[in-house]
Amino acid sequence: MSSSNSLSVAVLPGDGIGAEVMGPCLEVIDAVTSRVGDISLSFKEVPAGAACYRDHGEALPKETLEEVRNADAILLAAMGMPDIRYPDGTEIAPQLDIRFELDLYAGVRPVRSIPGVPGPLSDPRAQALDFVLIRESTEGLFASHGKGTIEDNRIARDTMEITREVSEKLFDFSFNLARKRKAAGHEGRLTCVDKANVFTSFAFFRSIFDERAAENNDLIADYAYVDAMALNLVRNPWVYDVAVTENMFGDILSDLGAALIGGMGMAPSADVGDEHAVFQPCHGSAPDIVGSGKANPTAMFLSAGMMLEWLADKHDRPAYGKAGALLTAAVDKAFAAGNLLPFELGGESGTTDVTNAVIAAVDQVCDEMDLG
Ligand code: ATP
Numbered sequence: 001m002s003s004s005n006s007l008s009v010a011v012l013p014g015d016g017i018g019a020e021v022m023g024p025c026l027e028v029i030d031a032v033t034s035r036v037g038d039i040s041l042s043f044k045e046v047p048a049g050a051a052c053y054r055d056h057g058e059a060l061p062k063e064t065l066e067e068v069r070n071a072d073a074i075l076l077a078a079m080g081m082p083d084i085r086y087p088d089g090t091e092i093a094p095q096l097d098i099r100f101e102l103d104l105y106a107g108v109r110p111v112r113s114i115p116g117v118p119g120p121l122s123d124p125r126a127q128a129l130d131f132v133l134i135r136e137s138t139e140g141l142f143a144s145h146g147k148g149t150i151e152d153n154r155i156a157r158d159t160m161e162i163t164r165e166v167s168e169k170l171f172d173f174s175f176n177l178a179r180k181r182k183a184a185g186h187e188g189r190l191t192c193v194d195k196a197n198v199f200t201s202f203a204f205f206r207s208i209f210d211e212r213a214a215e216n217n218d219l220i221a222d223y224a225y226v227d228a229m230a231l232n233l234v235r236n237p238w239v240y241d242v243a244v245t246e247n248m249f250g251d252i253l254s255d256l257g258a259a260l261i262g263g264m265g266m267a268p269s270a271d272v273g274d275e276h277a278v279f280q281p282c283h284g285s286a287p288d289i290v291g292s293g294k295a296n297p298t299a300m301f302l303s304a305g306m307m308l309e310w311l312a313d314k315h316d317r318p319a320y321g322k323a324g325a326l327l328t329a330a331v332d333k334a335f336a337a338g339n340l341l342p343f344e345l346g347g348e349s350g351t352t353d354v355t356n357a358v359i360a361a362v363d364q365v366c367d368e369m370d371l372g
Helices: 018-036 050-056 062-070 094-101 124-128 164-183 200-215 226-235 247-260 298-315 318-336 351-368
Strands: 007-014 041-045 073-078 106-112 130-136 149-151 155-157 189-194 220-225 242-245 270-272 277-279
Touching (some): 007 018, 007 062, 007 298, 018 041, 018 073, 018 298, 018 318, 018 351, 062 094, 073 094, 073 298, 094 277, 106 164, 106 247, 106 298, 130 247, 164 200, 189 226, 189 247, 200 220, 220 226, 226 247, 242 247, 270 298, 298 318, 298 351, 318 351
Parallel strands (some): 130 242, 189 242
Antiparallel strands (some): 106 130, 270 277
């Protein structure tokens, strides 16, 4: 990691639409950081992903992992291609390996509506959603990634793993986020999403949640079974503040969350550990639209905004926080104008249209935010 004033970012465009949204994202970062000033970021692009595996026999080369470990933050677009697979038939997913390698246990998935972006629900409250799903990202059912077994072509097994160590850190992180949000006017509530009525592993998960809730009694702690949560996220998603869950459940529910705010191209995320963090849109490589110019880069932009804010907190550099806020506000401004509608939402705004609109909005928002 950098010891000088400059902070380093490892850039992993990956596969499919990854490179199509990463280039514009770097342009948007440049637009906001040059307006705010007092920011010095260096970017280094490194290879990883399905094409890297196909061409070099390695999905996550040692040198890439080293760069990623040494960087102050990691910006990742999308990885995996359905037609490039490991011999056991599973897809190439070095983004999962990075989460395991760097102990990025907290997958932060904000579900925030952007004014002007239509969602699938007609209730007006669904146009102003603002909650966060936290997906544990290093264990749960994904602990079995690469370790599943098939016996005699007759029975297959993948094993769920929940550890006390990671669960305690996950819940502490989640309560802290709920506390931070409470200070900003949210309810201050953390919902534990599990299946504690059926599985020992989830009963254990919930018992640790209860222990940590007792230590955080300035906040509200409650529970939801994952099936009921799926129902409620469609029926009344506006009641949630922060929800925390296991890896597999979080994988599924965060796609539901993305749908609530318009689609995969609108949903940012961060995978955060004690030392490192990866910032990546929730979507995959979207092979069905590669090369069409239809990829929506918004989720990538918003993930970069989260990166700037995380760097600000971690290194106590308020300018980075201002840049992150500016980036998010520029995205909101671009969509609020009402004439920007990405293809995935039924419109005709392509990658370049969205990028240009956001960059144009940076100047307008700068004046409003009194940034010069
Ligand atoms: P992964 O398993 O790697 O997360 P996935 O199988 O969930 O990937 P995605 O690649 O996220 O699939 O794509 C799901 C659908 O959403 C596809 O139809 C794809 O075209 C669409 N999609 C995903 N990302 C975007 C985007 N940024 N812009 C437009 N459409 C997108």
